[in-house]
Amino acid sequence: MRERKMDFQLLEVENGKPIKMWTSGVPVEDEARRQLMATASMPFIYRHIAVMPDVHLGKGSTIGSVIPTRGAIIPAAVGVDIGCGMIAARTTLTAKDLPDNLHRLRTAIEHAVPHGRTTPRAGRDVGAWERTPAEVDAAWRALLPGFNRITEKYPKLKNTNNYKHLGTLGTGNHFIEVCIDEEDRVWFMLHSGSRGVGNAIGNLFIELAQVDMREHLANLPDRDLAYFKEGSKHFDDYVEAVGWAQDYARRNRAVMMHHVVEAARSVIGKAFAADVEAVNCHHNYVQRETHFGADIFVTRKGAVSARKGELGIIPGSMGAKSYIVRGLGNEEAFCSCSHGAGRVMSRNEAKRRFTVEDQVRATAHVECRKDRDVIDEIPMAYKDIDRVMEAQRELVEVVHTLRQVVCVKG
Template identity: 80%
Template sequence: MKIEQQHDHDILHAGQGAPIKLWTHGVPVEDDARQQLINTAQMPFIYKHLAVMPDVHLGKGSTIGSVIPTRGAIIPAAVGVDIGCGMMAARTTLTAADLPDNLHGLRTAIEKAVPHGRNMTRGKRDQGSWGRPPELVDAYWKALLPGFNRITEKAPRLKNTNNHNHLGTLGTGNHFIEVCLDEAERVWIMLHSGSRGVGNAIGRHYIELAQADMRQHIANLPDRDLAYFEEGSQHFDDYVEAVGWAQDYARKNREVMMQHVIAATRTVIEKPFQADVEAVNCHHNYVQRETHFGHKVLVTRKGAVSAQKGQLGIIPGSMGARSYIVRGKGNPESFCSCSHGAGRTMSRNAAKKRFSIEDQIRATEGVECRKDASVIDEIPMAYKDIDAVMAAQDALVEVVHTLKQVVCVKG
């Protein structure tokens, strides 16, 4: 293994695989994540090199914080099961002075407006889905339904998913809704979610299918989660169609939530305001066709955001740290990409064992949010330093706005 140092990134050469370019100066890269990157780089259809973002850490299927360009094949587990997961942010015409002194009422209104979390009590509705979807959800689902019908004709098992009832809902884990203030004390609404239960089912279905298709060759792969579909095969086309639909669902899911959060905010703040002053809606777990170095390729961003020249993106910190609205610099070596957040430094279980509720209270001081045992796995100390992550990708993006949350609703 050989590491070649450049002024803004390093290049890792390992065996016969493609080079791995890492924008990780000043941030830790765990050994397991590095090995996972090396495994992916061995695949014969990797185009040019892998690009690795500063929030890199071990993932399921492939490394989170990696950009995987391919020609002639696609790896379903690299995209993963939270297909289309991403961020949306909208600046409002409100300022900090327009917010109530006590923000608990605003958090409660948002929590009522958007189903979040998950409880699978037998015989009762999951709190994270709609009992009866509102009209806005029905309208958005109507637009998604023709594509869903085409997908389920080929994969009937996907009909038995929580699809319509999950549209416009938050989910669990690191998904969140926040009210933030920028550097000029202007109010932003920001949220993070993906394609929910139906996207998870699509991801799992095609990961299993890829592994089944390759069952005679899977032992020769560096990792069974690198099972792939070759372009030109039926399953390749079916997956591309399904993943594209799930990404559309995820984008619409965020749009519905944003409208409901804005409406909820208007029930608490009487002053009239607009909330589409500066809006960004971007995926960070997805695959799409793009042109790089003169060739059309499939680019899988696993925990990475598109940062084409002039393109706006969102890089959130943890629930106690700053977040950033950024503008891409269009760096070709990163396949015009940047990080999708701070990146975890420890697993959820490790965070729960290491930190206490008192630690969580101290770390989220000044933020109106839940401060109980169920959110300790999201404690800021379980994440990398967002400022170090931003410094490491100075060649990829420029900061447009710096946000600090004052309200946080966690899934």
């Protein structure tokens, strides 16, 4: 019988589980490899860690990794942008239906969705609602019972940005885009998560894990690998809170998509539908799954579920292509794929290396901000999305290729 060639690179870890890396043809930092090996040395890792081609150094655990565990969860591996992910919707519009002046469309979207952040001393935070619209109120009503249960046990979480952050974008690499696919059809796509309340939940439970393990921190490769054992004091509370934050993130994206569509309708002089094809997927989360016959927890830190037939979204940078993909159900990768292109340099390094003029040239084909505050998101700060897609050809197949024509950054 002919042996099938492995489509991943295998990294053995002394006194740990192996690491399977779908990174052929893409750069991987030495620091990221060391971080992966530290995580793989934890005693509750199940079978192996799967590494996606957008892999890069993260806090606690590596972004672009799939961490299967039995009987334990590492809160810092899930991170503080709990439930961060993507939503995309294909419309009945085509490229010729878009206005010649795309600046009007970008401005309409910016007015419809709070984005960015300002400090309270500057007045109202521009990244939060002053008056919440009906869609936000309805989504919050659905979330409120769970929030009340969590805050009864952890009252400090009440004093967070929660209700007024629902349906808002945030900052950093979060974005809203208008895209055109290979058949000139118009898509709306956006990237965001659980906002301020998810950040507070993540940080609270990371601290609790470190407190619970204070006698063992010296024996961990990294204090951010502190974990909750199943059955321990805070384990069930964390599972409940992280599940709620993931629900918040999904609803957050859905509310924003509604407002993006309405904003586009106010500019585009033509009736259209925006639910022809739709995808809403997390890429920073943890959930129970069954793999290789075992009931386990799977933490995807910068990775997307790619079960056979399942649709997902892999965005490039703000000047590159993005992809709607269909999962191939590769069990060796725990049915996962990358969540994007992945950074090749830090935000500070990008700001040091590039100029506004570089940003203008790199995004010449996109209606977007072109100023000093977005240089850290310049396309050259990211890996080549084509190489990233080639490296994971055994994980997903491309359904649609999108190019952005409008991009809103926080």
